[in-house]
Every structure is written in C-alpha cells, then in structure tokens.
Amino acid sequence: MCQLCVDKSESNLKPMQPARRALLKLASSSPLWMAGLGASTMMVGARADDAHPMPKPENVISPDQALERLMKGNGRYVNGNINTNDSFKSAEAGLKHGQNPYAIILSCADSRVSPELCFDEGPGDLFVNRIAGNFVTTDLLGSIEYGALILKSPLIMVLGHTECGAVKAAMKAEEENTSFPGHIQSISSHLGAAVRAAKQQGGKTSTTDVVKANIKLNVAYLQQSTPIIRKLVQENKLKVVGGMYNLEDGTVSIVS
Numbered sequence: 001m002c003q004l005c006v007d008k009s010e011s012n013l014k015p016m017q018p019a020r021r022a023l024l025k026l027a028s029s030s031p032l033w034m035a036g037l038g039a040s041t042m043m044v045g046a047r048a049d050d051a052h053p054m055p056k057p058e059n060v061i062s063p064d065q066a067l068e069r070l071m072k073g074n075g076r077y078v079n080g081n082i083n084t085n086d087s088f089k090s091a092e093a094g095l096k097h098g099q100n101p102y103a104i105i106l107s108c109a110d111s112r113v114s115p116e117l118c119f120d121e122g123p124g125d126l127f128v129n130r131i132a133g134n135f136v137t138t139d140l141l142g143s144i145e146y147g148a149l150i151l152k153s154p155l156i157m158v159l160g161h162t163e164c165g166a167v168k169a170a171m172k173a174e175e176e177n178t179s180f181p182g183h184i185q186s187i188s189s190h191l192g193a194a195v196r197a198a199k200q201q202g203g204k205t206s207t208t209d210v211v212k213a214n215i216k217l218n219v220a221y222l223q224q225s226t227p228i229i230r231k232l233v234q235e236n237k238l239k240v241v242g243g244m245y246n247l248e249d250g251t252v253s254i255v256s
Contacts, residue, residue, distance in 0.1 A: 063239035
C-alpha cells in the first residue's frame with residue numbers, strides 16, 4: 001500500500017471533530033440551508049457589486065462567439081499582431097470590484113504554454129485552471145463550475161499541448177510499468193486512461209495520439225459528469241471544447 005493510501009486510511013480512523021459533526025448535522029437536517037447558501041453566493045459572485053457596472057461588457061458573448069474570439073486571438077499571437085497591452089494600472093479600475101471572464105481554460109501546467117499569451121488576452125478575460133496533464137480533478141472541477149455558474153463564462157476549453165511531459169510519463173507507466181516518486185505517480189495514473197484509449201485506435205501510439213485522447217476524455221467528462229455543467233450545456237449557455245497547442249509554431253487546433 002502506498003504512503004498516501006496509508007495516510008488516508010489513518011485519517012479515516014480519527015474521531016470526527018465536534019464542530020464538523022455539528023455542521024454536518026445541520027446540513028443534513030436542513031437542505032434548504034445549503035441551497036440558500038449557494039443561492040446567496042451565486043448572487044454575490046454574479047453581480048460582484050451592484051453599484052458598479054459589468055467589469056468587461058465586451059466579455060458578455062455567446063459560446064460560439066467566445067470560441068471564435070479565442071481562435072482569432074491565437075491567430076494574432078502566431079502572426080505577431082498582438083493587441084493586448086493591458087498593464088495593472090489600466091485594468092485596475094474596472095476589475096477590482098469583480099470579474100466576468102468569457103472563457104474557462106483547463107490547461108497543462110507546462111511553463112511553455114501560457115493561455116493568456118497564446119490567445120492574446122488580458123486581465124479579466126480568461127479563467128485559467130492549470131495542472132500537469134490538463135485533466136479534471138475534484139478541486140479543479142469546483143473551480144470550473146464556479147467559472148461557468150457564478151462568473152457565467154460561456155466557454156470551457158481543455159487545452160493540451162504537443163510533447164507533454166505528463167503524457168510521456170503516463171506512457172512509460174503503462175508500457176514499462178514505471179513508477180514515479182511522491183504524488184507524481186498519481187498524475188501518470190490519471191492519464192493512464194488516455195494511453196489505453198489511444199491504443200484502442202490501433203497501430204503505434206504516439207505522444208500526440210495520447211494528448212488528443214486525453215483532451216477528448218476530459219471534454220466528454222466535463223460535458224456529462226456534473227449536473228451544473230451538463231445543464232448549462234443542454235441549455236446552450238455553455239460550450240465545452242478541446243484544443244491542442246503546438247509548441248513548434250504556437251497554433252491552437254480544435255481537437256474536440
């Protein structure tokens with residue numbers, strides 16, 4: 001058994017703290033209390049401050065318009081025609097009271113991939129969530145749901161990239177039974193599903209094949225697995241797409 005599993009098992013044996021017991025008792029006996037908390041949070045997040053206008057009115061757009069804007073921004077980035085020159089001072093006045101980003105990005109943590117740069121966007125435009133291997137975790141899912149429900153972002157893009165080190169590690173784990181130290185192993189384990197999915201396509205599996213499979217798996221997961229996101233997608237208020245950033249030329253291509 002790994003040390004992480006041992007730690008979790010030991011923690012489960014510890015007596016529940018009195019304060020936590022009281023909170024859970026209140027929540028279980030009063031579901032409307034929890035609903036009321038969520039509703040009040042949503043109102044605060046959606047408006048930020050009713051005394052102030054929408055921080056970025058230009059970010060209130062449809063899912064299709066959001067995707068078009070992302071891709072046009074990438075085109076400017078690749079061609080060197082960058083529009084964004086926002087400094088802290090220029091963005092400060094409008095954003096200190098709230099935010100309304102038009103796109104949520106689930107990106108790899110790779111230092112060579114910067115969503116704000118590759119889409120030529122400034123402060124307040126993108127709600128970026130990053131993790132090595134760009135896959136959905138419970139914590140990231142909560143953050144993504146917040147961006148979609150509370151901030152009302154109309155687009156989610158799962159952004160993978162070529163030559164992904166996390167994907168290469170997952171391939172070694174699957175093909176050579178390689179294990180990695182610490183919590184790095186948990187990343188390769190999560191990405192193992194993408195390696196197996198790519199192999200099912202037949203032929204020799206490349207890193208790019210697994211990157212694409214991983215993007216598609218996480219797009220499908222986001223579209224279907226959570227009531228919040230699934231409902232918004234069904235109502236055409238939210239679109240979930242997959243993109244792949246090419247380290248050689250900076251282009252982002254739509255994968256799913």
